[in-house]
Amino acid sequence: MPAVLIKKPADIRPSEITSERNYLNRRDFLRVGAVTGGSILASSALAAVVPDSRRAKLPDVRGSEFSTDEAPNSYEDVTTYNNYYEFGTGKSDPFENAQDFEPRPWSITVDGHAEKTGTFDFEDFIKPFDLEDRIYRMRCVEAWSMVIPWVGISLAEIVKHFKPTSKAKYVAFETVNDRSRMPGLRRRSLDWPYREGLTMAEATNPLTILAVGLYGEVLPNQNGAPIRLVVPWKYGFKGIKGIVRMSFTEQQPDSSWNLSQPREYGFYANVNPNVDHPRWSQARERRIGSGLFASKQPTLMFNGYGEQVAHLYKNLDLRRYY
Ligand SMILES: Nc1nc2c(c(=O)[nH]1)N[C@H]1C(S)=C(S)[C@@H](COP(=O)(O)O)O[C@H]1N2
Ligand SMILES: [Mo]
Numbered sequence: 001m002p003a004v005l006i007k008k009p010a011d012i013r014p015s016e017i018t019s020e021r022n023y024l025n026r027r028d029f030l031r032v033g034a035v036t037g038g039s040i041l042a043s044s045a046l047a048a049v050v051p052d053s054r055r056a057k058l059p060d061v062r063g064s065e066f067s068t069d070e071a072p073n074s075y076e077d078v079t080t081y082n083n084y085y086e087f088g089t090g091k092s093d094p095f096e097n098a099q100d101f102e103p104r105p106w107s108i109t110v111d112g113h114a115e116k117t118g119t120f121d122f123e124d125f126i127k128p129f130d131l132e133d134r135i136y137r138m139r140c141v142e143a144w145s146m147v148i149p150w151v152g153i154s155l156a157e158i159v160k161h162f163k164p165t166s167k168a169k170y171v172a173f174e175t176v177n178d179r180s181r182m183p184g185l186r187r188r189s190l191d192w193p194y195r196e197g198l199t200m201a202e203a204t205n206p207l208t209i210l211a212v213g214l215y216g217e218v219l220p221n222q223n224g225a226p227i228r229l230v231v232p233w234k235y236g237f238k239g240i241k242g243i244v245r246m247s248f249t250e251q252q253p254d255s256s257w258n259l260s261q262p263r264e265y266g267f268y269a270n271v272n273p274n275v276d277h278p279r280w281s282q283a284r285e286r287r288i289g290s291g292l293f294a295s296k297q298p299t300l301m302f303n304g305y306g307e308q309v310a311h312l313y314k315n316l317d318l319r320r321y322y
Contacts, residue, residue, distance in 0.1 A: 048126045048153060050212050050226065052104045058131055058213045061151050066207055066308075067135035073146040075215050077289045082222045083140065084241055085189050086175065086182035093184070094222035101181055103225040103242075112172075112248035115163035122226050126212060128161055129153040133216070134209055136232040138239075139271045139303045143296075145285045150230055151216060152209030159204050164248045172197040172253035173229060174245035190256045196229065196240040197253030197267070201312050207232055207305060210243070233305040235269045266322040270313065271303035275322050 049059055072078075084094035087101075106122040135149045159171065177193035179185045185192055202208060211230045212219055219225040224241025231238050237257050247253070257265035264278055273283045284296035302309050313321075 048129045048131050048212075050123070050126060051218060054218060054220070056218045058151050058216055058218065061131045061133055061213075061216060064132045064134050067133060067149075068137055068147060068304075070135075070137065070147045072135055072149045072215075073287075073289050077146060078148050078214060079220050079222060081146075081288055083236065084184075084222055084224070086184045086192075086194065086242070087222070088184045089187075089189055097183055098221035101221040101225070103221060106226050106244070108227070108243060109245045110162050110247075111245070113165045113168040113250060114248045115165065116161070126153060126227070129157050131212065132209070134211075134230070136207075136230065137303055137305075138230075138232060138236055139285060139299060140236040141265070141269070141277060141282075143280060143282065143285050143299075144288050145299075146288045149215050150209065150211040151213030151219075152211035152230060154206065155208040155210055155229070156204040156206060158210060158246075159200075162246075162248070164200070167250050168248035169200055170197050170249045170251070170253050171200065171203040172245075172247040172249050173240045173243050174247075175240055175242045176244045191259045192256070194240055194242075194256045195253065195259075196238055196255045197249070198229075198231065198238070199312075202231065202309075205309060205312065207308050233271055233302040233309045235265075235271055237265065238269050268313075268316075268318075268321050270309075270318065270322075271299060272301060272318055272322065273299040274301070275319055 051058070080095045081091050082094040083091070084098065087094040087097040104122070107119050108122060108125045109119045111117050131151050131153060133149060134152055135147060137145060138148050139145045155171075173196050175194035176182070177185065198208070209230050210227050211224070212227050214220070214223060219228065224239075224243075227243050228241040229239050229243065238255075252267060255265070255267060257269075258267055271282075276282055282299060285299045286296050287294070300306075
């Protein structure tokens with residue numbers, strides 16, 4: 001491992017702690033570098049390193065051509081209005097109940113149809129990969145949306161690394177299932193452990209990432225520390241948090257929401273303004289933080305990412321496969 005850049009919290013001077021404003025300026029700089037043909041996007045030398053402490057700055061994050069230009073939600077919005085039923089079903093429960101959760105030590109088991117399988121320490125799991133800023137529009141099935149500046153790793157790169165065999169048609173994920181650390185697990189609000197999955201084509205689409213941070217910093221517990229899935233053209237529930245297992249499967253994997261309410265939550269869960277949820281319309285959305293009286297805005301097909309992903313579904317009846 002190169003001699004990088006793991007700083008203990010005590011080594012980080014206050015001047016180094018990126019304010020949100022500085023963070024965004026830096027990112028604009030990165031994007032300008034990318035557009036003008038700078039070498040930033042091409043460089044790929046350093047191992048991904050994620051410090052084990054709250055709000056620590058992530059080193060060596062490069063910009064991404066996939067980031068939206070829309071203004072991100074505030075750090076406060078992104079980290080206090082959450083869904084993470086393992087910590088309770090209220091929007092402020094994850095923020096309130098996940099503070100003492102320790103996302104270390106952490107290991108991730110990779111199994112199923114792949115040449116490389118096993119159980120890996122989190123640090124070893126991410127080490128081969130680059131970290132990227134990805135500012136994405138996110139759309140929850142409950143008809144609200146946010147813009148979140150994630151830091152993540154391309155899932156396509158991760159999948160390639162583990163060398164799936166030709167039998168691998170899907171990638172399934174599972175969340176840690178630890179009652180002693182997650183008070184919400186005592187209630188049967190969902191079919192635990194939380195499970196989600198993607199087709200291989202979805203998992204290897206360039207937009208799909210596993211996020212390890214946001215706003216240039218370590219991922220907060222309430223957002224799924226230390227590692228969670230982000231799929232910006234799908235409803236938020238596909239973005240499984242606190243991942244401890246990644247499985248290459250031949251059959252379509254179960255998903256917790258689909259198991260508990262199959263009529264309401266399908267496997268695909270592509271953002272689609274034309275297919276209503278059985279209990280409410282999906283045509284419009286409220287951007288969190290835009291004010292109580294702000295008007296709703298129209299929801300875009302595939303959450304506005306159609307150019308990148310519509311081809312994956314051209315032979316699929318999106319009313320039937322919601
Ligand atoms: N393990 C787990 N992952 C989860 C959830 C959950 O309850 N448990 N909620 C999902 C839902 S419904 C949404 S909208 C997103 C919210 O992510 P955020 O709180 O980081 O914005 O997380 C998803 N991932
Ligand atoms: Mo959601």
